[in-house]
Structures are given as C-alpha cells and as structure tokens.
Amino acid sequence: MRGSGPGLDRTVPALLVKVGRYPQHAGGVGVLRTLGRLGVPVHAMVEDRLTPAAVSRYTAGRFVHPTTGLEQPEELVRLLLAIGRSIGRRSVPVPTDDEAALLLAEHADRLAEHFLLPPVPTGLPRRLADKAALHRLCLEHGVPTPRSRAPGDHEALVAIGRDWGYPLVLKNLAAWTRLRSPAVGHTTVVHDERELLAACPPGSAPSVLVQECIPAGQAEDWITHLYCAADGGPPIVLTGLKIRSWPPNAGVTTRARALANPVLAEQAAEFCRRVGYRGVADLDWRLDRRDGQYKLVDFNPRTGAQFRLMETVDGLDVVRALHLDLTGRPVPRTAQRLARGFALGQLDLPSAAVWAWQQRRPPSDLLPRRGTERAWLCRDDPAPALAEAVRFGGTVARWAAPAGARAWHRLGGT
Secondary structure (H helix, E strand, O other), rough: OOOOOOOOOOOOEEEEEEOOOOOOOOOHHHHHHHHHOOOOEEEEEEEOOHHHHHHHHOOOEEEOOOOOOOHHHHHEEEEEEEEHHOOOOOOOEOOOOOOHHHHHHHHHHHHHHOOOOOOOOOHHHHHOOOHHHHHHHHHHHHOOOOEEEEOOOOOHHHHHHHOOOOOOOEOOOOHHHHHHHOOOOOOEEOOOHHHHHHHOOOOOOOOOEEEEEEHHHHEEEEEEEEEEEEOOOEEEEEHHHHHHEEEOOEEEOOOOEEEHHHHHHHHHHHHHHHOOOEEEEEEEEEEOOOOOOEEEEEEEEEOOOOHHHEEOOOOOOOOHHHHHHHHOOOOOOOOOOOOOEEEEEHHHHHHHHHHHHHHHOOOOOOOOOOOOEEEOOOOOHHHHHHHHHHHHHHHHHHHHHHHHHHHHOOOOOO
C-alpha cells in the first residue's frame, strides 16, 4: 500500500538496527518503506553509503557503522547510545537480526533513554534465538517441534547420524556464535556421513544443532509474523506459506503467499503468551503431513525479511503495529489481507530452476502477479533495486571468475 494504512505518530522516528555485515537485506528496505510511506522519519545503520537501504528515498538518516558481530556488547551499546543522541529524540528501534534484538533486550535499561522498547523479559530473546533452548521451551510448553539435539563433541555429532539416520538438518546453535565461530555457513541439509564430515570436520566441539529433517515431499513450510503488545493484550498474528527458498528447503524465503491459517495463528499466539514474549517476531513452522502437526523450527525475536508479505485489510503489518503500540496509539485488529505474494528478486531464479528440475516442469508463478510484494523493485523507491542489482552482479562475477578459470584450464587453456 502506498501512503495508506493506520495513522502513525510522525513525530517519533524509527531506527533500523543491525549487527553484522549483510548489505543485501530486503527486510531492512521493507522497514524503511513501510514506515517512511506513512511519514515516519526512518534512520538506518548501514555498512556503506551505497547499500540498498542507504539509497532508499525513505531513509531519513544514514549511520555508516559497519559491524561484524565480533565486537563486545559494550562497544555496540555505546554505538547505539551515540546514534540515539544524534537522532535527538526517543525513537523506535527495529532490529533485523537476532544479535540486534538480543542487544536491545539485554541492555534496555541503558538504551531506554534514547529508544522506545517493548517490555520483553531480558533473557527471553536469547533463549528463543538459541536453537537448543528453543527446543526445550517447545517441549516444556507442549509445542510440536522436530527432534533436535546439540552434541557436546564431534564424536556425539557423528553418533547422532548413525543413530537417527539421514538426512539431517544442521543449524548454527545460537546468536553471536553464528558470527564469531559458525559451525555451518547457513542452515544445511546433509544426506550422509560424508556430507556431515564435510560440513563439520573433526576438531573442536561444534556449536551446532542437529535437527530431524522432515521430508520435503511430506511437508509444507509456513511462516507466522506477529506482534505481541506491550500490555500483554491479544497478539496480531499473520500467516503465510513459503513456496520456495534459497538454498532450497533450508534458506531464505524467495517466494511466498499470504494464506489464512487460524489453527497455526492460534498455536503461535498461545506459545508467545506462555513464554511472555513482547514485540515483533518471525516464526518458521513445518507442517509434517505424516502426523498432521505444525512443528516450530525457528523463532526469530525480531522482524522477518519477508514481513511485508503479510498485512491486515487496514494496511497494518507487524512493524507498523510496533510503532503504533510503542508510541501509545491504538493498534487496530482486523482480518488479514489475502491474495498477496512475495518475491525476492534474483534469488528466486536459481530457486525456481531447482524446483523445475525436481518437478520436471516449470513453475507457474515465475513472473510476479498482481498483488505481489517485490522485495526490491517498486515504482516509488527504485534506487534500492538498482543498488541490489549492482551488488548481486558483483557477487555472481566473483563466483563465476574462478569457476570459468577452472573450466578454461580443463579445456586446455593457459
């Protein structure tokens, strides 16, 4: 929606908060657009002045402070305090990664001078972002979840594969460690012990969660984006179906559509009520057709990259709900808008190609239809799409050059 939706307080700015280097992040641009279109000044932490977020017309201020996640929390808190002073009035921070969410929650007492923050229990976001702790919370509260285990050493890791069988899913165990000492580059599916050893070579104890792999042919991937109000009132829960991802079956969402799922919405809301969560969250579920259960596979205590897929008929998404609630304005609760889709630009092309190869037919939704929320390209803010295209082209070129050189060498070139 362009310039429509709930009336936000335009005198209260927002800040896009991030830890780590990931300049090609569509969710951050979505935050800038959804608030900026309603007149809210949105500032952004950016890696440089030419990232997609930095060049958006809706970016009111750019704070070029590239971080890696290797910094001590105290250093990052000082950075946020300096940014808060520079903005000049209390603003609503919107984290787009788990580390930023943990930083805001665990240092809320100091950051509250410059930022409006949801009253989430201090240690809860860390428990929810930790894959092993989340598994324990699910068991404690009766929420279905795939069988999971965090091995204490490499020998235990190999033993899980021999005991459970393959395939298995490997995930970095916790926030911060995924940046400081990642066990895998991203969520990874291994199909045998050889692939397991290639992903996690023998050595120090791997900071990894091993999770049962629900077969793709027996599963559906669902998303819930929700906002839990500061006063503990009924949460806003929006649901959608993930169609494709990159890497396939394990990575970021590249194509999805909004679908009403009252059963899943209630399951997500009840879990958040039981643990006492407050604020924005992005939950990933897998419907296991073998037993008919929606199983929680990830809880991200922050804004999801594809949150703009889902909104109510009044134009309310979870980021707008966050701003309304923390500025003391009423948050309307109306039905979810359906017939909406989401497409993540160039990354959906390789995902669609893999899908077509597996299914032996082309996908019917390769070209975005009316009602599709494009992650990058839009008429009122074209610059981020151009910046993303340039960076994506550079990434492809860096990958293709060594591959081309190897092919040339095999053909006898010098």
